[in-house]
Amino acid sequence: MTKRKIIRIIGYLVLACILALFAYTILFYEDLKAEFYTEIQLYGSIALFVAGFIVDTIGGPLGPEVPVIGGLLAGIKPATVVYMAVLGSATASLLVYSMGYFFGEYGVLHYASPKKYKKWRRVFIRYRRITMSLGALTPVPYVTVCLLAGVFRVKPWEFIAFTISARIVRILGALYIVLLFQGIV
Numbered sequence: 001m002t003k004r005k006i007i008r009i010i011g012y013l014v015l016a017c018i019l020a021l022f023a024y025t026i027l028f029y030e031d032l033k034a035e036f037y038t039e040i041q042l043y044g045s046i047a048l049f050v051a052g053f054i055v056d057t058i059g060g061p062l063g064p065e066v067p068v069i070g071g072l073l074a075g076i077k078p079a080t081v082v083y084m085a086v087l088g089s090a091t092a093s094l095l096v097y098s099m100g101y102f103f104g105e106y107g108v109l110h111y112a113s114p115k116k117y118k119k120w121r122r123v124f125i126r127y128r129r130i131t132m133s134l135g136a137l138t139p140v141p142y143v144t145v146c147l148l149a150g151v152f153r154v155k156p157w158e159f160i161a162f163t164i165s166a167r168i169v170r171i172l173g174a175l176y177i178v179l180l181f182q183g184i185v
Helices: 003-027 029-043 045-058 065-073 078-108 114-126 128-137 142-151 156-182
Strands: none
Touching: 003 029, 003 045, 029 045, 029 065, 045 065, 045 078, 045 142, 065 078, 065 156, 078 142, 078 156, 114 128, 128 142, 128 156, 142 156
16 A cells, blocks of 8 residues: 555544544534533633633534633633633644644645645635634634644744634633623623
8 A cells, every 4th residue: 555545544534533523513512512511610720721622623513612601600710711711722723733734735635636725725825814813703613724724834923813812802702791691791
């Protein structure tokens, strides 16, 4: 078996695992959300970090609101909730970005033609800042945006500025809404 076939098989297996996790998340959304809340109540701020990391690694309908709501329901101070959720989210974002950066063009060319790669790279680079910001602020699959930013070699400072800072805004927005509903704000 050639090296190219082995890489392709590994890539398909990783993609299959990601899709399986995504499907599992959609099918068992309420159960997973309840499980996150329970774990956060049991383990506190460490569970907030882990929850923030997991929701921004697997992608799907669970967003950074889950650890924020879970942390506030557990009685953790809002500043700690934000800090740990941001830390978990940023760690996951940088991990996924690094995976894309590591495999880059070489990894993509095992699945797409050089012509398609160049076309999509040109489009992504042209709109990278708005794409990364919207990906971090909206339910768009954030993991995909982080991976593409790495694959297309977006500068690390630019990735941090436009994704992680936008993710912080989303986390703070979720915190504000929860506090508003609790009557604290």
